[in-house]
Amino acid sequence: MLQTPHPELYDVAIIGAGVVGCAVARRFALAGAKVVLIEKGADILSGASKANSAILHTGFDAPPDSLELELIRAGREEYLEIHESLNLALMKTGALICAWSGEDAEKLEEIEKQGRANGVAELRLLSASSARETMPGLAGRLVAALEVEGEHIIDPWSAPLAYLTQAVALGARFLRGAELLNGTFGGGWTLQTTNGAVRASAVVNAAGLYGDVVDQRLGFTAEFRIKPRKGQFVVLDKAACRHVPRIVLPVPTATTKGIVVCPTAFGNVLIGPTAEEQEDRVRATVETGTLRTLLQRGAEIVPALADIPVTAVYAGLRPATEEKAYRIFARPEKRAITLGGIRSTGLSAALGLAQHAMKLHAAFGEKFDAPPLIPKVSVPNLTETLERDWQRPDHGEIVCHCELVTRREIEAAMASPVPPGDFGGLRRRTRAGMGHCQGFYCNARLAAMTKGQLATSLAAGEQGKQ
Structure with a gap:
């Protein structure tokens, strides 16, 4: 109706x-x-x-002379211009494209050549020993690497x-x-x-x-x-972050950028995504066998990750086409x-x-009059890159102890100009329930605080539907 x-x-x-x-x-x-x-x-x-993997790309591996490359570069440039005024995170990690075989090592020069043709100047071919100087945790079987200094991490x-x-x-x-x-x-x-x-x-x-x-x-x-393409991810506990200070990329193939090991702006480490074609546009399931493979792959790249517990697993769908x-x-x-x-x-x-x-x-012939004044907007910081609300006075109780989310943050999100409409939106605005316990200890408190304000009540058995 x-x-x-x-x-x-x-x-x-x-x-x-x-x-x-x-x-x-x-x-x-x-x-x-x-x-x-x-x-x-x-x-x-x-x-x-x-x-997604929350990487702010340079476009070094985008198709040459493509519209995609042009728009990545334009989008990146604008993000770098506005992120401070909007209080958005920027982790200048840089990336290493790692070759784990002689065959992949031979491809690095071609990737560097393409990157420079795409306008990315901060590229450097490294020996295995030089790469490990910038990231000591890399596995000893590394053959060579290409450093891409401008690849960064943001809050997605x-x-x-x-x-x-x-x-x-x-x-x-x-x-x-x-x-x-x-x-x-x-x-x-x-x-x-x-x-x-x-x-x-x-x-x-x-x-x-x-x-x-x-x-x-x-x-x-x-x-x-x-043609939906599913990507599964594993999120490791914050203890993993000291072993992964940089984005670690594989040598890409014609169909996928491959499995990435990278830090997050929230202090965790991400491993993924897979690239799996499916017809379903709604459901993105996680499979135990695939997640085990991701963990194994992560430990092959950074051996210390083998001993780090998992915080979360998730899957997403990308809108690929033919x-x-x-x-x-x-x-x-x-x-x-x-x-x-x-x-x-x-x-x-x-x-x-x-x-x-x-x-x-x-080209449609419609013109607008730009507003004389642009209102200042600043979103709350959720990342480990800047001061968090729990570090400030009078924040009220800590609602989510895993992610140190305060009552003031929850209340501010619910009262904001674009409040969350469901529990997933609340999590993404505050990180409440996204820590190691995945909401086991804080969901009841969150349910009480948001009662009647979300599209789906955060009652027992409901949170998994978000």
């Missing part, structure tokens, strides 16, 4: 509140557009964007939250629980959603895993088909833009994709 139509006429309706959709909402709001961000889930990052959840929070401060609307049912164009768009009809002059499809479906529901012939390239289309005659097939580099390229969407929109 359709809900009551929304009376406003928006300049731009963006479908999908993943990292790309949030970045696009911010970019159009900064330009002065009246923006609505439409999401079928209860919160931002309900789809592919909630699970606070960044899109900051983008949308700034958009909302500029007047954008975030419409949750609004799955697109169909769209019709007649001088402007009428979008029928499960949360009412929305009218907009232009539409941007940033629907990730449902990008092809959304194009069809807008009345277009889908130019691509989403082609490796981004699938971006503009339809000026209907004022529609599709940002499809944005895979593992989406976190790095999101701000660049938003800039690109703005350029494509300029």
Whole structure:
């Protein structure tokens, strides 16, 4: 049953509140557009964007002269420009592409050559002994490595939250629980959603895993088909971090960047992802055998990791398509833009994709008046790179002892301009329940504090559904 139509006429309706959709909402709001961000889930990052390796890429291994490379570089540059003003983390770890065989070692020079052609200058071929000087924990069987100084680690959840929070401060609307049912164009768009009809002059499809479906529901012939690619991850306890100060990358193949061992901004170590094709766009299961293989692989790379306990395991889906390239289309005659097939580099390229969407929109002939004042937005820091709330006075009780999350942080998240819509959103905004006990000790307290405020109650047996 359709809900009551929304009376406003928006300049731009963006479908999908993943990292790309949030970045696009911010970019159009900064330009002065009246923006609505439409999401079928209860919160931002309900789809592919909630699970990734949190690397801010340089684009050293992106396809040469590709749009993907251009947008990674643009997105990275903008992130570096704005992260301090938004209070976003940046861990300047650098990366080592490690060759564990003579065959892989022979490929490093070609990777370096491609990286330099892609405009990445901070590259250095290292012998095994030199590589271990920068990271002593690497296994003795290392043959050679290529150092990529500019690869960094960020907080993958606070960044899109900051983008949308700034958009909302500029007047954008975030419409949750609004799955697109169909769209019709007649001088402007009428979008029928499960949360009412929305009218907009232009539409941007940033629907990730449902990008092809959304194009069809807008009345277009889908130019691509989403082929979900599952990635499983293992998160090790914080004791692992002293052994992994840098991102460790394998020599990539034609289909995947391979298994990465890297630190996180939260003090853990991540191993993954796998690359498994599947048809299901919703469920991303974790398999014990695969996780054991990841742990074994991590210990082969950094032997000290063999003795570190596991904090968490998870799996995510990437919106791969039948082609490796981004699938971006503009339809000026209907004022529609599709940002499809944005895979593992989406976190790095999101701000660049938003800039690109703005350029494509300029061809539609619609102009906006930029706001005279940009409101200052600063999201809470959840990382080990900056001061945490528990280190400040009068924070109230510690609700989550594993991650040292305070009552003040929980209350602030619930009262924020973009509050969490479900428990997953609360976890991503505060890290409550993400530590070693995975919420065993704090979930009851969180349930009491958020009673009646989340789409799904955090009662016994409910939290696993988020």
